[in-house]
Amino acid sequence: MDLPDRDEVLARTRVVTLPMATRFRGVDVREAALIEGPEGWAEFSPFLEYDDEEAATWLAAALDFAWSAQPAPLRDAIPVNATVPAVAADRVPDILARFDGCRTAKVKVAERGQTLADDVSRVRAVRAAMGPEGRIRLDANGGWNVDEAEHAAHALAQFDLEYIEQPCATVDELAEIRRRLRDWDIPIAADESVRKAEDPLAVARAGAADILVVKAQPLGGVRRALEIVAAAGLPAVVSSALDTSVGLAQGAALAAALPDLEFDCGLGTAALLAADVAAPRLTPERGAIPAARVAPDPDLLAAHAAAPDRDAWWRARLSRCHALLAGR
Structure with missing residues (x-):
């Protein structure tokens, strides 16, 4: 798959913040960037402590899922x-x-x-x-x-x-x-x-x-x-x-x-x-x-939209990871 343009990806991205029902892995609130591509929606949500090199692999998964047809399912x-x-x-x-x-x-x-x-x-x-x-x-x-x-x-x-x-x-x-x-x-x-x-x-x-x-x-x-x-x-x-x-x-x-x-x-x-x-x-x-x-x-995307500072944080992270993928 050819890497989609960064600005296009950012334009198709929505960042959300979701509360946890139970604390899990030390997490009380889960943040995620959701990306709509030609094939549908995908998620980019590496944990906050992961560095950009590791997180870039998560972005590769999201872009592949949103921009490419997936292998045929064997079960529904x-x-x-x-x-x-x-x-x-x-x-x-x-x-x-x-x-x-x-x-x-x-x-x-x-x-x-x-x-x-x-x-x-x-x-x-x-x-x-x-x-x-x-x-x-x-x-x-x-x-x-x-x-x-x-x-x-x-x-x-x-x-x-x-x-x-x-x-x-x-x-x-x-x-x-x-x-x-x-x-x-x-x-x-x-x-x-x-x-x-x-x-x-x-x-x-x-x-x-x-x-x-x-x-x-x-x-x-x-x-x-x-x-x-x-x-x-x-x-x-x-x-x-x-x-x-x-x-x-x-x-x-x-x-x-x-x-x-x-x-x-x-x-x-x-x-x-x-x-x-x-x-x-x-x-x-x-x-x-x-x-x-x-x-x-x-409506749920709007209701759980991340605060402006967290939205900016995720978009900056996505941009850095996109640059790493472009250089691989």
Whole structure:
């Protein structure tokens, strides 16, 4: 795809600020730049702390989705998981109630400032709410070292875990914890070691994961993510980066195009937002979301338009990232 003109992209961009229903990843308010291209709407929403070099890949994904036809879908609905932030155990039923019909829950663990006892209490509450047939996966966001991960896995294995996502930060650590947990039959999934790595295939070559977690925005778009999954030769879970419904549709397009989709996907996170840009928003119904493009509602775009200083901040960031893409 030829890079569209920067001024045209800026003219087609709307910046929004959305409140969160529950604090997640330290975020209380989610900001995003939404871009309307010839093929439809796309989202550019790297987290605020990401530098321009990393954020530019997210912009490449948005421009590809907005200006190019996407790979043909192989399915029209995507099964999704519930996402349980690092909340107190007594809040778990309320969180799960937002995810209609979801048979799988991803539970955040290893939260800074919390203890393993907090994690055990939260996961126990999820198991109680979902019953014995529910699937539970954990996401540590690289928050443990190898010994901590092994100790935590043994403490949490009683809840019948589907897998643990990014228990440790580095590829070497993932390979070691995978070796230690092999007899426990707890698979290891890699997220940050794929989407934040210079070489997203290093984790597969090192035998450091059983499953890849892939996201359309951080990996540069649907086509690039499909290439990574194919080259890795591992099953994949498609997840989101706390996107609006527009961004979740990009993830759904990726999930729809995967040749095999063994696992429920982390694309139900619009349920964690207190407001969204689409009406209706792309939240789970009967445990799934449709694989279709989403256009924001004009009234919601206006209602949640970012303040002038934040709008200017995002437009300056987009301009810098566009310049980086032009130089690649």
